[in-house]
Amino acid sequence: MKMFIQTGTRGISTYQFKMNMAVTLTNTHHSTLCIPSLLKQSQLLGGFNVSSSFRSLSSSSARSKPVVSALEIGGVTIDKDDVVKDDPTNNVPDSIYTKLGLQLHKRDKHPLGILKNAIHSYFDTNYSGKFVKFDDLCPIVSAKENFDDVLVPADHVSRSYNDTYYIDAQTVLRCHTSAHQAELLRNGHTHFLVTGDVYRRDSIDSTHYPVFHQMEGVRVFSPDEWEASSKDGTTYAAEDLKKCLEGLARHLFGAVEMRWVDTYFPFTEPSFELEIFFQEKWLEVLGCGVTEQEILKRSGNVDKVAWAFGLGLERLAMVLFEIPDIRLFWTSDERFTSQFSKGQLGVKFKPFSKFPPCYKDMSFWISDSFTENNLCEIVRAVAGDLAEEVQLIDNFTNKKGMTSHCYRIAYRSMERSLTDEEINQLQFNVREEVESKLKVVLR
Numbered sequence: 382m383k384m385f386i387q388t389g390t391r392g393i394s395t396y397q398f399k400m401n402m403a404v405t406l407t408n409t410h411h412s413t414l415c416i417p418s419l420l421k422q423s424q425l426l427g428g429f430n431v432s433s434s435f436r437s438l439s440s441s442s443a444r445s446k447p448v449v450s451a452l453e454i455g456g457v458t459i460d461k462d463d464v465v466k467d468d469p470t471n472n473v474p475d476s477i478y479t480k481l482g483l484q485l486h487k488r489d490k491h492p493l494g495i496l497k498n499a500i501h502s503y504f505d506t507n508y509s510g511k512f513v514k515f516d517d518l519c520p521i522v523s524a525k526e527n528f529d530d531v532l533v534p535a536d537h538v539s540r541s542y543n544d545t546y547y548i549d550a551q552t553v554l555r556c557h558t559s560a561h562q563a564e565l566l567r568n569g570h571t572h573f574l575v576t577g578d579v580y581r582r583d584s585i586d587s588t589h590y591p592v593f594h595q596m597e598g599v600r601v602f603s604p605d606e607w608e609a610s611s612k613d614g615t616t617y618a619a620e621d622l623k624k625c626l627e628g629l630a631r632h633l634f635g636a637v638e639m640r641w642v643d644t645y646f647p648f649t650e651p652s653f654e655l656e657i658f659f660q661e662k663w664l665e666v667l668g669c670g671v672t673e674q675e676i677l678k679r680s681g682n683v684d685k686v687a688w689a690f691g692l693g694l695e696r697l698a699m700v701l702f703e704i705p706d707i708r709l710f711w712t713s714d715e716r717f718t719s720q721f722s723k724g725q726l727g728v729k730f731k732p733f734s735k736f737p738p739c740y741k742d743m744s745f746w747i748s749d750s751f752t753e754n755n756l757c758e759i760v761r762a763v764a765g766d767l768a769e770e771v772q773l774i775d776n777f778t779n780k781k782g783m784t785s786h787c788y789r790i791a792y793r794s795m796e797r798s799l800t801d802e803e804i805n806q807l808q809f810n811v812r813e814e815v816e817s818k819l820k821v822v823l824r
C-alpha cells in the first residue's frame with residue numbers, strides 16, 4: 382500500500398503505508414487554489430507539532446541570502462506571513478518558505494525542466510496536443526484537496542504533522558500533485574498533465590529532500606470509447622494506461638526492460654507501479670491506476686472511467702542525467718547549471734568536485750514524542766544543504782525501558798571545503814536545538 386511516490390532509492394518511502402495523498406486544483410488560469418489568507422484556527426490535527434520553534438534558526442547557507450517576504454506564484458502574491466506563522470497549527474520553517482515559487486520545473490535549461498518538456502513532447506506527439514498542461518498551480522492547497530478529495534482516509538499517516546507541512550489546520554503545502562485532480566475534473570478537463578513542487582517532511586539523505594517535483598497525468602474516457610471494444614471500462618482504461626506509460630518509459634530511457642507491480646493507492650483501483658531495469662537494478666518510476674469511481678462521480682463524471690499516474694521528476698532525472706545528490710537540483714553553482722541545455726535530455730552530469738564529508742555522531746535518550754523527521758527538520762534548519770545525511774546508527778532500550786538513539790550526521794558542501802571550526806559550530810548548534818526542542822536527553 383502506498384500513497385506517494387518519493388524520489389529516492391528507498392522506493393516509495395514513507396508513503397508506503399496504506400494511505401497518503403492529497404489534492405487541489407485550479408483551472409487554466411488557476412489561482413483558485415491559493416488560499417493563503419484563510420485560517421487561523423487553533424485546532425491541532427493531532428500528531429506531532431514542531432511549529433515555529435525552528436524558525437529562529439538560520440542555516441549558514443541561508444544566512445547570506447535575505448529571506449524574501451513575498452513571492453508570486455501563478456499570478457498570486459503570497460506573503461511570508463501567509464505561510465510561516467507563529468501558531469501551533471503551523472509547522473512550516475523559513476527554509477521551506479524560501480523554496481516556494483522557485484518552480485525549478487519551469488526552467489528550460491534545468492534538468493527538471495528538460496525532463497518535463499520531454500514528457501510533454503511525448504504526450505503532444507502521441508495524443509495530438511490533447512493533454513492540457515498545468516505547471517503553475519499554487520502549491521498551497523486545502524487539506525480537503527490534498528487528502529479528502531482523493532479519498533485519503535481520515536486516519537492516514539500522511540495527514541500527520543510529522544509528515545506534512547501545515548500552514549494551519551485546514552491548509553497544507555501539497556504533498557502530491559494528485560491534490561489537483563478533483564478540481565480539474567470538476568472543471569471539465571478530460572486530458573491533463575499537472576507538474577509542480579510538492580512538500581513532505583522527511584529524513585535526510587542523497588535522494589530525499591523536503592521539496593521535490595511531481596507530474597500527474599489524467600485521462601477520462603466516455604462509454605462509447607470502451608463500448609466499441611469487447612472490454613469493460615476498467616479493463617479498457619488499465620490497458621490504455623499501461624500502453625501509454627510503457628511508451629513514455631521507452632521515450633525517456635530507450636529500449637529498457639519493464640515490469641508492472643500491483644500496489645495500493647487510495648485514489649485508484651486497480652493500482653500499479655512501473656519499474657524499469659536500469660543499471661542492474663529494478664527502479665520504480667511511477668505510480669498509477671484506474672481512478673476510483675467515487676472521485677469521478679463527485680466531479681460530475683458519472684458513467685465515465687479514467688486513469689491517473691504520478692511520477693517523481695527528481696528520481697527520473699537523477700537516473701537520466703546521472704546526478705548523484707538531490708541537493709544539486711537546488712544549487713546555483715554554475716559548474717552545475719552550465720552543464721545542461723534546453724532540449725538535451727540525458728546529458729551525463731560530470732561531477733565538478735568531491736569535497737570530503739565530515740561525520741559527527743550524537744546520542745540521546747528519546748521521549749515518546751521523538752520522531753526522526755523532527756530531528757531532520759532541526760538539522761536542516763541549522764545546517765541547510767550542508768547536511769548530506771542523517772542516519773540512525775545505534776538504537777537500544779535499557780532495563781529501565783529508556784531508549785537511546787545514536788545518529789550520525791554527514792556534513793558536506795557540494796561547492797567548497799568546510800573547515801573543522803565551521804562543522805564543530807554546526808554540530809554544537811544542532812545539539813543545543815535538539816536538546817531544547819525535542820525533549821530528549823543528550824548522552
Ligand code: PHE
Pocket residue numbers: 384385386387396402556557558559597646648649668669670689690691692
Ligand atoms: N499521488 C501518488 C504519489 O504521490 C502517485 C499517484 C498519482 C498514484 C496518481 C496513482 C495515481 O505517490
